[in-house]
Amino acid sequence: MAALDIHGLRKAFGGNVIIPDVTLALEPGLITSLVGPNGAGKTTLFNLITGFLRPDAGSVHYKGSDLVGLSPQRVTRLGIARSFQDLRLFNEMTVFENVLVAQESSFRLWTRAAACRHTDAVLERVGLADKRDTRAMDLSYAERKFLNLARIMALDIDLFLLDEPASGLDGPSRTTFHTLLQSLKDEGHTVLLIEHNLDIVREVSDRIAFLNKGEVMAFDTPERIFANERLTDLYFGTAGRPAEAASC
Ligand SMILES: Nc1ncnc2c1ncn2[C@@H]1O[C@H](COP(=O)(O)OP(=O)(O)OP(=O)(O)O)[C@@H](O)[C@H]1O
Ligand SMILES: [Mg+2]
Incomplete structure (x- = not known):
């Protein structure tokens, strides 16, 4: 099928x-x-x-x-989740908050502690753990792309x-991207x-x-x-x- x-x-x-x-x-x-x-x-x-x-x-x-x-x-x-060609991030929010908010749209019933743990795990996976408390607007271009990806990877998809x-x-970011795609597969x-x-x-x-x-x-x-x-x-x-x- x-x-x-x-x-x-x-x-x-x-x-x-x-x-x-x-x-x-x-x-x-x-x-x-x-x-x-x-x-x-x-x-x-x-x-x-x-x-x-x-x-x-x-x-x-x-x-x-x-x-x-x-x-x-x-x-x-x-x-099914999709990412947009134009990055739709909440610029004033931190990296962590951007992912946490996205996760809420998955309709999965998380406890607050579980949602936070899951968000941190996703940030670790996309290489943004050390930027957890940085506002989205202060990220580099590549970091914003990975945050965009993290927001949908956090969903139950x-x-x-x-x-x-x-x-x-x-080049290096492309390698990270490739590794991430492979891990999804x-x-x-x-x-x-x-x-x-x-x-x-x-x-x-x-x-x-x-x-x-x-x-x-x-x-x-x-x-x-x-x-x-x-x-x-x-x-x-x-x-x-x-x-x-x-x-x-
Ligand atoms: N809401 C809309 N109203 C009118 N025309 C539209 C609308 N959305 C897309 N189009 C037109 O449909 C065509 C295809 O657009 P689309 O954005 O799907 O292309 P694309 O393959 O994604 O291109 P790109 O590689 O540049 O992103 C374009 O001519 C575009 O102008
Ligand atoms: Mg397009």
């Missing part, structure tokens, strides 16, 4: 069809990267899956339920949808990752879904996708310029 089964999903804004017809099944326990040029519809697809947008047609099945029509809170409660979590990270989580950096995509992905103009043009292993010249031409464009990470 697929970890997420998207069938015939369609979305138009006004008369502009952004997602004509997406069908995609995520294999459980794998990291699937969703790649494609700027404006391909990747973030829109996340919004449709997680209840931030309602599709015009189609279904999104997760553990036997159709997610279409559910609120984002309800989708999270079922076990099976499926992670990550929108450009590694954009702008330097080792725990049996399923990850759908939007990423523009093809080196990262190649390193971390078990599968790649290639999205262009709102259509899944290919779904395959990294080896096969990278060997497909038609797709690389589409990605890099006729001018030979790579798609850029809009959030950088």
